[in-house]
Amino acid sequence: MQLQPNRERDFRDTALGLVSTRSFPAIVGCADMMLKSAGVMLVGYEKTGSGHCTAIVRGGIADVRLAVEAGAQTAQQFGELISSLVIARPLANLEAVLPIGNRLFQLSQNQGHSRLSNMAIGLLETRGFPAMVGAADAMLKAAEVHLSSYETIGAGLCTAIIRGSVADVAVAVEAGMYEAERIGELNAVMVIPRPLDDLEQTLPVASCWIEERQPLNLPISVKEVEKELVKLPDLAKLPVPMPQE
Structure with missing residues (x-):
């Protein structure tokens, strides 16, 4: 089966890069190094249990290779590297089935947080x-x-x-x-x-x-109702029980 010209052009110069570690701080450190070493985009992380975490980046083939190499070296320094992989020219079927596609869509829609950024x-x-x-x-x-x-x-x-x-x-x-x-x-x-x-x-x-804090809306028509006071009996006039012999 031959690829259509436009499909071949879409995937000609792109790649996916994956680095896997046994620690979440280690994978975040690897992701930080990959972003700073080459022009790639961090798609996100995949956590598969037993402490295994994978950082996924995307970009040009040369950039992804440089990023994965830097990320793998960082993971080795921590002693947490499990594996690394570069996939050149991934087809749409791979990205559609894996969680990569959904994360790319979220990033394209700028669905993120900036409340604690620049720290x-x-x-x-x-x-x-x-x-x-x-x-x-x-x-x-x-x-x-x-x-x-x-x-x-x-x-x-x-x-x-x-x-x-x-x-x-x-x-x-x-x-x-x-x-x-x-x-x-x-x-x-x-x-x-x-x-x-x-x-x-x-x-x-x-x-x-x-999450934005919602104002507390109280009904305006509610009024405090004064309770009826009950008069207490005079304690001096109460009969005193006599002790039984």
Whole structure:
């Protein structure tokens, strides 16, 4: 079967790049490095359980190759690399079935958040939910940071995501590391000083940061009704019971 000319032209110079790690902070760090090393677009992350996370980028073939190489090297430095892949000229069927197509549509519609943008990002991953909650509490109390969300990727791995100035995030993450180790197991940490917009749009954000507060509408016609007062009897005139022998 021969490809139609327009279809061949659409996929001639594009590629998909995938890098997989065993840690959410590691995959965010890889994604940040891929975005900053080449002209690619971060489609998003795919979490497949047991702590496995995959960052997906798209762009020109040469750019994607450079980005994947940089991302894989970053994952190797963390000791968390599982695999990497470059798919040149992906057909529409592949992108339609995988979650890539839906994410590309959302990005094209500019469906994202910017409420906490232009802030440094800190990620602290623990094995066990109590350790993550304790670390998040310690981070919030140690510096002027905001807990934007948390992420779970299976195998007991939980990541608290904070935002703030670079200095505050660094201080907070250090405090969270000590608390996580005291409570349970610290798995990974990551501080990203200057995240790009593509990275911002793919990170989770708690609903309290993106939902507009609704005004409390009370009915105007409701009036306070005064309750009827009841007169108490005179205690001095009440009969006193006599003790029985």
